[in-house]
Amino acid sequence: MSDSTDNEHKPQRPLPPLVESFTWNRGTISEIQRAAEEGIYSIRGGGAKRYVPHFDDLLFLGASMSRYALEGYRERCDTDVVLGSRFAKKPLHLDIPITIAGMSFGALSAEAKDSLGRGASMMGTSTTTGDGGMTPEERKSSKTLVYQLLPSRYGMNPDDLRKADAVEVVCGQGAKPGGGGMLLGQKISDRVAEMRTLPKGVDQRSACRHPDWTGPDDLEIKIQELREITDWEKPIYIKVGATRTYYDVKLAVKAGADVIVVDGMQGGTAATQDVFIEQVGIPTMPAVRLAVKALQEMGMHRKVQLIVSGGIRNGSDVAKCMALGADAVSIGMAALYALGCNDPKYDEDYRQLGTRAGFYDAYHEGRCPAGISTQDPELSKRLDPELGGRRIKNLLQTMMLEAQTLARACGKSHLHNLEPEDMVALTVESAAMAGVPLAGTDWIPGNTRY
Amino acid sequence: MIEIDLDKVTIREFNQQLHDLNGTDKKEAYKIMNPRGKHSVAVGADAPVDITVEGHVGYYCGGMNKHANIDIKGNAGPGVAENIMSGCVRVQGNTSQYAGATGRGGMLVIEGDASSRCGISMKGVDIVVGGSVDNMSAFMGQAGNLVVCGNAGHALGDSLYEVKIYVQGEVKSLGADCVEKEMTEEHVAKLAELLEKAKINADPRKFRRYGSARKLYNFKIDNARLPE
Numbered sequence: 298m299s300d301s302t303d304n305e306h307k308p309q310r311p312l313p314p315l316v317e318s319f320t321w322n323r324g325t326i327s328e329i330q331r332a333a334e335e336g337i338y339s340i341r342g343g344g345a346k347r348y349v350p351h352f353d354d355l356l357f358l359g360a361s362m363s364r365y366a367l368e369g370y371r372e373r374c375d376t377d378v379v380l381g382s383r384f385a386k387k388p389l390h391l392d393i394p395i396t397i398a399g400m401s402f403g404a405l406s407a408e409a410k411d412s413l414g415r416g417a418s419m420m421g422t423s424t425t426t427g428d429g430g431m432t433p434e435e436r437k438s439s440k441t442l443v444y445q446l447l448p449s450r451y452g453m454n455p456d457d458l459r460k461a462d463a464v465e466v467v468c469g470q471g472a473k474p475g476g477g478g479m480l481l482g483q484k485i486s487d488r489v490a491e492m493r494t495l496p497k498g499v500d501q502r503s504a505c506r507h508p509d510w511t512g513p514d515d516l517e518i519k520i521q522e523l524r525e526i527t528d529w530e531k532p533i534y535i536k537v538g539a540t541r542t543y544y545d546v547k548l549a550v551k552a553g554a555d556v557i558v559v560d561g562m563q564g565g566t567a568a569t570q571d572v573f574i575e576q577v578g579i580p581t582m583p584a585v586r587l588a589v590k591a592l593q594e595m596g597m598h599r600k601v602q603l604i605v606s607g608g609i610r611n612g613s614d615v616a617k618c619m620a621l622g623a624d625a626v627s628i629g630m631a632a633l634y635a636l637g638c639n640d641p642k643y644d645e646d647y648r649q650l651g652t653r654a655g656f657y658d659a660y661h662e663g664r665c666p667a668g669i670s671t672q673d674p675e676l677s678k679r680l681d682p683e684l685g686g687r688r689i690k691n692l693l694q695t696m697m698l699e700a701q702t703l704a705r706a707c708g709k710s711h712l713h714n715l716e717p718e719d720m721v722a723l724t725v726e727s728a729a730m731a732g733v734p735l736a737g738t739d740w741i742p743g744n745t746r747y
Numbered sequence: 748m749i750e751i752d753l754d755k756v757t758i759r760e761f762n763q764q765l766h767d768l769n770g771t772d773k774k775e776a777y778k779i780m781n782p783r784g785k786h787s788v789a790v791g792a793d794a795p796v797d798i799t800v801e802g803h804v805g806y807y808c809g810g811m812n813k814h815a816n817i818d819i820k821g822n823a824g825p826g827v828a829e830n831i832m833s834g835c836v837r838v839q840g841n842t843s844q845y846a847g848a849t850g851r852g853g854m855l856v857i858e859g860d861a862s863s864r865c866g867i868s869m870k871g872v873d874i875v876v877g878g879s880v881d882n883m884s885a886f887m888g889q890a891g892n893l894v895v896c897g898n899a900g901h902a903l904g905d906s907l908y909e910v911k912i913y914v915q916g917e918v919k920s921l922g923a924d925c926v927e928k929e930m931t932e933e934h935v936a937k938l939a940e941l942l943e944k945a946k947i948n949a950d951p952r953k954f955r956r957y958g959s960a961r962k963l964y965n966f967k968i969d970n971a972r973l974p975e
Contacts, residue, residue, distance in 0.1 A: 450849040450868060453830055455791050455811040482965055494851070494870040494889045495908060499964040502906065504887060508867040509807070509826035509848040518786050519826075522807040525762045526791030 338572055340479070342660025342670065344472050344565040344608065344630060349580040351563070351608060352617040354727030355720045356736065359706040367705035374701040375711040378625050380602045381463060381532020381555040384524070388532055388555070389441055389463055392421025393697050394625035394712060395615060397632055397689075398560075398606050399445045399465065399536075401427025403480055403489040404567035404660065405633075406677035407434055408685065409669045412636055414438030415682060416689020420697075425465060425627075428478050428503055430492045431457040438682070443534065446523070448477060449503035451493040455526055463556070464523055465534040466516070468507075468545075471564030471581070471607040473573045474538025478503030481568060484663040486672040513548040520553045534558050539584035539607065540577070546591035550601050558627065559588045561607025565630040567670060568661030581607035582621075583730035589622030590732075598622060599713075612699020619700070620715035621731060628696075635692040636685050637667040753788075754781040762790060765815075769793035784824065789817055795834070809836040812853065828855045831872050847874045850891065856945045863900065866893045869910055875945035885910050886922065894941050896949045907959040913938050915954045926960045 317323065331339065360366035367374060381388035397413045404427060405413075415438045417424045423441035430452020431444055444461030446453065458464065469475065480489075480501040490497040510519040520533050535549040536558035549557045561581025566574065585605050592598040605618045606627035618626050637643075644654040646666030652659070660670035668680035704712050707719045721736040722728035728735040729742035751761050761779070768775060769792070776797040782788055786805035789798050792815035800808070803821035809828040819827070822840035831850040838846075841859035848864070850872025857865075860878035866885040879897030886902070888910030898916035905922020911934070912925075921927075938951040 450830060450870070453849060454832060454851065455793065455813065455830075458811070496964070499908070502887075502963070504868065508864070508886075509829045509845040511844075515806075515825070518806045522787040522790055522810050522826075522829075525758065525787045526811055528763060528766060529759070 338570045340481075340568055340661055341571055341574070341658045342565065342567050342569075343574070343658040344563045345575055345578075347575055349562065350582055350724065350727045350730055351580065352582060352614045354582075354723045355617050355731055355733065356723060357613075357616070357620075357703050357707055357719055358721060360708045365708045367708055367710060369702065369705060372705065373710050374705050376697055376701065378602070378713070380604070380625065381534075383555045383601055384553065385463075385530060385532040385555050386528075387462075387530045389423060391423060391441065391625070393693060394619065394623075395420075395609075395693055395696055396422050396443070396604065396625055396627045397424040398564075398627040398629035399425035399427045399443070399467065400629055400633075401429035401480075401567070402432045402435065403427070403429035403484060403493070403672070404670060406665075406668055406671055406680065407432060408677045408680040408682050409633075409636060410435045411438050411682035412680065412685025413632055413689055414442070415686025416632075416635075416693065417441070419686065419690040420693040422693065423462065426461075428467075428480075429489065430454075431460070432492075436460055438686075445536075447503065448505060448507045449493075450508065451495075451503075458523070458531075459527055461531060463532040463534060464527070465536050465558065466507075466520065466523075466554075467536045468516075468549075469536065469538030469540075469560070470566065471538045471560030471562050471578055472566035473569045474540045474578045475505060476569060476573050476577075477505035479568045479661070481661050481663070484661070484672050489672060513552045516552040524553075532556055534604070536560060538562075538564075538577075539579045539581065539587075542579070542584045542587040543591045546588045546603075547595060550592070550595055550597050554601055556602045556604060556624075557588065557592075558604040558606065559584050560627075561605070563608030564606055565633070566660075580730070581605060581609075581618075582727065585618055585621040585623055586730065586732045592622075599624065612696040612701075613703060615696055616700040616703040616712065616715060617720065619704075619712045620719050621717060624713070631692065632689055633669055635688045636669050636680060637688075638665065638669050640667055643667055748776045748778055750778045750780060752780045753783065753785055758785055758787055762787070765789060765792050765794075765796070765798075768796060782821070786824070789815065792817075792834070803840070812836060822859070828853075828872075831855060841878070847872050850874070854944065856947065858947070860897065866891070866910070869893065873941055873944075875941055875947050877947050879916065882919075883922065885912055888912075892937070892941055894938065894945070894947075894954075896947060904957055904959070906963060909959060911937075912957040913941075913951075913954040914957065915949060918955075918957070921957065924960050924963045925957055928956045928958045930954065930956045 378394040418440040424439040425443040443463045445465045447467045482498040532555040534556040535554040537545045539561045562578035602624035604625045605623040609626045641654040643666035665671040668677040720733045779800040782802045784805045788808045790810035793813040795814045798817045800819045805824040807826045809817045811830045813832045814834045817836045819838045823838045823842045825843040826845045828836035829848045831853045833853040835854045837856040844862045846865045847855040849868045851870045855874045858877040861880045863881040865880040869888045871890040873892045875894040882900035885904045889908040893912045895914045899918045901919045902922035904925030
């Protein structure tokens with residue numbers, strides 16, 4: 298056109314690329330703006346979401362010329378474990394070394410607890426109560442049930458103590474070592490309120506310290522009391538969140554534990570401050586090594602059994618924990634996902650809650666579309682305990698088959714025969730944390746060369 | 748009367764003897780000699796037995812008690828009558844920390860003074876103290892009554908749920924969310940009943956009552972203030 302200007306013929310300069318600040322990224326800005334609006338920390342469920350070195354960074358060295366493998370489907374690879382042989386008159390004999398971690402009725406629906414009990418019982422392993430006492434349903438559905446003694450002591454009573462197969466003194470949790478529990482009012486139904494002797498609908502705050510002992514010397518006396526009440530029959534566990542694991546394990550042994558449970562920072566929670574979940578504790582992988590080191594130095598490895606939890610997802614995680622020296626592992630989040638937590642079939646419901654399947658972590662709100670972390674009867678009836686039990690059984694079975702596959706490949710006729718020598722690390726950091734050499738080298742950072 | 752000499756019988760042997768009666772209504776009477784501060788004396792009883800302890804006990808005497816009446820003629824160490832379910836534990840002397848912790852029923856009577864955290868996390872037990880209690884008593888108390896004929900230390904009833912606290916003397920300070928409440932005739936009558944049951948002589952009209960302001964029941968940041 299005649300009135301065209303020179304400008305129109307200039308080539309358009311592309312917009313400069315948007316550069317997001319690493320320090321002040323959109324997530325950070327959004328959290329700052331949320332804090333500015335609400336004036337309080339954010340609470341969520343689940344475990345640490347940040348990247349931490351994990352068992353994926355370890356690899357097994359399968360047999361070839363220098364080692365002799367076992368035949369996949371024919372040759373034995375045993376999986377049983379005895380827990381509590383140190384002092385208890387009746388130690389637990391489990392068929393598989395994967396137990397179900399403590400999750401409360403209150404945090405979870407009765408249907409979810411029932412499902413966990415059924416699945417675990419089908420596989421010959423144990424379930425665990427939680428910060429809300431023992432329900433008759435879970436006692437009935439769980440062949441082997443571990444009863445937790447927590448700072449809150451909700452529902453604690455000597456009858457349930459004697460009905461339990463083992464007692465777990467909870468001193469901490471991987472998601473929040475040093476923190477107490479919380480269960481927000483919307484999940485305190487009539488039944489939950491009654492079990493916990495609380496008014497309905499209040500935000501329940503559990504203490505972070507036990508009410509009747511302070512420090513490991515007291516705990517030793519407390520454990521003696523528990524043994525007296527239960528006539529020295531039940532194994533007594535001590536559970537700690539992974540932090541100063543080397544020292545905590547030594548003190549737990551001294552305090553008289555039959556079994557020590559170490560829960561790494563990837564371990565889940567029903568409701569905790571996000572800052573707590575992400576910023577406190579150490580990953581599971583180094584915690585296993587530290588715990589085993591402490592036990593070995595005391596001559597108590599395999600005498601006091603070690604259960605490891607926090608981010609255990611599959612059979613290879615199980616096998617790697619065993620190889621590092623654990624006697625058993627415990628799963629929590631994996632069991633919830635098996636039951637249908639974050640299942641894409643509920644994506645429409647998750648969208649209505651402002652999230653998506655695969656991202657849901659608002660367990661504290663009690664509106665779980667899969668009927669798991671809720672006390673709403675309309676939601677919880679979506680979970681059929683019979684079906685749920687089968688799904689838990691299937692997960693446990695798959696994990697066992699995977700762990701056995703890896704153990705046989707290393708020539709081991711029992712999962713407990715796996716050893717650190719069977720593994721290498723993919724990264725320098727995992728080599729240092731797990732105490733196995735970096736692949737292709739003989740280098741374990743922090744150790745002198747051999 | 749069955750006499751148990753703890754110089755000759757182990758704690759394990761005595762507790763087992765006690766547990767052999769559990770679930771029965773046998774009203775045996777035991778006299779425990781030479782306790783010498785031993786821990787876990789008469790824990791986990793579940794029968795309406797009478798147990799008299801002739802001396803001082805260590806930690807957790809009468810722990811998780813059901814139905815038994817335990818009379819300690821001396822002082823008691825930490826956690827006496829912890830998680831008591833029913834029955835009665837009486838301490839004729841003083842007690843250490845966490846007396847009656849998490850108790851769910853029955854009664855704990857302390858004729859002397861109690862230390863700190865008396866009645867911590869109590870869940871239905873009635874605790875009557877003839878003397879004074881120290882700091883943080885009835886911390887996070889959920890249900891039951893705490894009666895103090897003497898004085899109370901700092902942060903009484905901190906983070907309280909539904910425990911009713913009666914104090915005759917001075918309270919050094921109240922904990923977060925604990926406030927003084929009106930002493931109605933109904934409360935005077937209830938207190939008189941508790942004192943009578945505990946066989947502690949005091950005038951219920953001279954007591955003041957404390958309870959939860961219930962401001963922490965549903966968490967609002969503006970209500971979260973540290974105790975002074």
